[in-house]
Amino acid sequence: MIKLGKQTYQLEKDISVVTGLSLVGQKEGDGPLKRYFDFVEKDDKMGEKTFEKGERHMFVKAISSAIKKSGFSNEQIDLYVGGDLMNQLVSSNYTAEELEIPFLGLYNACATMTESLIIGSTFLETGGLNNVICATGSHFSTAERQYRYPLEFGNQRQSYAQWTVTGVGASVLSSVKKSKVKIRKFTVGKVTDFGICDIANMGAAMAPAAMETLNAFFKDTNTTQKDYDLIATGDLGKLGSDIFKDLMQEKGYDLETNYIDCGHMIYNIDQDTLQGGSGAGCSAVVLNSYILNKLNTGEFKNVLLISTGALMSTTVNQQGDSIPCIAHLVLLEVE
Amino acid sequence: MNKYARNERYVAYVENKSPKAGWFESLFHAFLMGAAICCLGQMFSDIIRSFYPMMDLLTVGAWINIIVISLTIIMTALGVFDRLAKYGGAGTFIPISGFANSIASCAIEYKKEGLVFGIGSKMFFVAGPVLVNGVAYSLVVGIVYYIISLF
Numbered sequence: 109m110i111k112l113g114k115q116t117y118q119l120e121k122d123i124s125v126v127t128g129l130s131l132v133g134q135k136e137g138d139g140p141l142k143r144y145f146d147f148v149e150k151d152d153k154m155g156e157k158t159f160e161k162g163e164r165h166m167f168v169k170a171i172s173s174a175i176k177k178s179g180f181s182n183e184q185i186d187l188y189v190g191g192d193l194m195n196q197l198v199s200s201n202y203t204a205e206e207l208e209i210p211f212l213g214l215y216n217a218c219a220t221m222t223e224s225l226i227i228g229s230t231f232l233e234t235g236g237l238n239n240v241i242c243a244t245g246s247h248f249s250t251a252e253r254q255y256r257y258p259l260e261f262g263n264q265r266q267s268y269a270q271w272t273v274t275g276v277g278a279s280v281l282s283s284v285k286k287s288k289v290k291i292r293k294f295t296v297g298k299v300t301d302f303g304i305c306d307i308a309n310m311g312a313a314m315a316p317a318a319m320e321t322l323n324a325f326f327k328d329t330n331t332t333q334k335d336y337d338l339i340a341t342g343d344l345g346k347l348g349s350d351i352f353k354d355l356m357q358e359k360g361y362d363l364e365t366n367y368i369d370c371g372h373m374i375y376n377i378d379q380d381t382l383q384g385g386s387g388a389g390c391s392a393v394v395l396n397s398y399i400l401n402k403l404n405t406g407e408f409k410n411v412l413l414i415s416t417g418a419l420m421s422t423t424v425n426q427q428g429d430s431i432p433c434i435a436h437l438v439l440l441e442v443e
Numbered sequence: 444m445n446k447y448a449r450n451e452r453y454v455a456y457v458e459n460k461s462p463k464a465g466w467f468e469s470l471f472h473a474f475l476m477g478a479a480i481c482c483l484g485q486m487f488s489d490i491i492r493s494f495y496p497m498m499d500l501l502t503v504g505a506w507i508n509i510i511v512i513s514l515t516i517i518m519t520a521l522g523v524f525d526r527l528a529k530y531g532g533a534g535t536f537i538p539i540s541g542f543a544n545s546i547a548s549c550a551i552e553y554k555k556e557g558l559v560f561g562i563g564s565k566m567f568f569v570a571g572p573v574l575v576n577g578v579a580y581s582l583v584v585g586i587v588y589y590i591i592s593l594f
Contacts (some may be wrong), residue, residue, distance in 0.1 A: 260524065261545060
C-alpha cells in the first residue's frame with residue numbers, strides 16, 4: 109500500500125468487488141432505483157415480532173445471499189466487517205453470531221459502508237486472507253425510535269429533515285477471485301464539525317466533512333472532478349448536496365453533471381421524504397445496486413464514493429454539543 | 444480563519460439556505476385542524492345535551508374529553524393520527540388529542556420491552572415534559588394571580 113499525500117492510500121494488490129447485493133424495504137423499492145435492487149421486502153419486520161429483529165433478519169438474508177451470489181461458501185469468507193446505526197451495533201453483532209464468520213464491528217454512522225470497504229481492502233492487501241464481506245444497513249423504524257420519536261407520535265418534521273433508508277447493502281471483496289470492478293484508492297476522512305447542532309439538519313452537518321475528504325483526495329492524487337465519471341456522496345440529501353456543491357466551489361471544484369447524492373436519488377420527490385434518504389443503508393444499497401451495475405456494464409469507468417456520517421449522540425446533543433461528522437472516500441475502477 | 448468564526452459563518456449560511464416552513468400555510472392548517480376538532484367536540488356536546496338536557500356543563504365536558512381521547516387512541520392504533528398531525532401541526536397537538544396521542548404512541552412503541560419497564564416507564568416519554576411544564580407554569584401564574592388579588 110502506498111501513501112499519497114496526507115490521507116489517501118493506493119492499493120497495490122488487485123482487490124476486486126466480486127459481488128454487490130442490495131436488500132431494501134418497500135418504500136425504497138418504490139423509488140427510482142427499484143430495478144437495480146436484488147430484494148425488495150414488502151414486510152419491513154420480515155415476519156418477526158419487532159423491527160429490531162426484522163433489521164437483523166434483513167442483514168442475515170442480504171449477507172447470506174451476497175455470499176451465495178459470489179459463488180463462495182460461508183467458510184471461504186475470512187472476515188465480515190460492517191455495522192449499523194443501532195446502539196452497540198446490535199443488528200450486526202447478532203448477524204455475525206448467526207453467520208459464524210470472524211467479525212469486526214465498525215461504527216461511523218452513515219459512513220460505515222466506505223469505512224468497511226477501506227478496512228476490508230486493507231486486510232486483503234496484507235495478503236493474510238482472501239475474501240472479505242463488507243455489509244452495512246439501517247432501518248427506518250428502529251432508527252426513529254433510537255434517535256427521534258415513537259412511530260405513531262403525531263408531529264411535523266422539519267422541511268430540511270431526511271428519511272432513514274430501510275435496507276442492507278453487502279459487497280464481497282476478494283484478492284483471489286477476479287472481477288471487473290476494483291478498489292484502487294481510498295481516503296480516510298477526518299472528523300469535521302462546523303458547529304451545526306440541529307439533529308434534523310444532518311445534510312448541512314455532514315456536507316463540510318464530505319468537502320474536506322474530497323478536497324483532500326483531489327489534492328493528494330493531483331486530480332480534479334473532471335477525471336471521474338461519477339462522484340457520489342452518501343446521504344447528504346437535496347439540501348446537503350447543494351451546500352456541498354457550494355463548499356466545493358469555494359475550493360475551486362465545480363461539481364455539476366457527474367455528481368450525484370445517494371440519499372437524494374433513492375426516493376422520488378412525491379414519496380414525502382423531504383430532503384431524501386439517510387442512514388448507514390443509504391450509500392450501501394445504492395453502491396451495491398446502481399453504482400456497481402453501471403460499473404459492470406461499463407457505463408462508468410471510475411467512481412468516487414464518499415459515504416458521509418453524522419456521528420451524533422442524542423445525549424450529548426441535548427447537552428448542547430454540535431454534531432461531529434466524518435466522510436470516507438473509496439475509488440472504484442473498472443479494468 | 445479560526446474555527447469559531449468559520450462555524451459562525453457556516454451556521455448563518457445554512458440557516459439562510461435551509462428551506463423554511465411557510466408560516467401562513469402552517470397557521471392555516473393548524474387553524475383548520477384545531478377548528479375541526481373543536482367543532483367535533485361541540486357536536487358531541489350538543490348531541491349529549493339533546494339526550495340529557497339536565498346534565499351540567501362540567502359533566503358534559505368530561506364526556507367530550509373521554510370521547511376525543513378514545514377517538515385519538517383508536518386513530519393512533521390504526522396509524523391514521525400521525526398523518527392528520529403532519530397536516531395539522533399544533534392544531535392537533537394543542538387540544539387534548541395531542542396529549543392522548545403522545546401517550547398512546549409511546550405505549551405502542553415500547554410495548555415490546557414489557558409492561559413494567561416498557562409501557563410503564565416510557566409511556567410519558569413525550570407527554571412527561573408537557574406535564575412538568577404545565578404544572579410549573581401554572582404554579583407561576585397562580586402566584587402572580589394571588590399577588591395581584593391582594594391589592
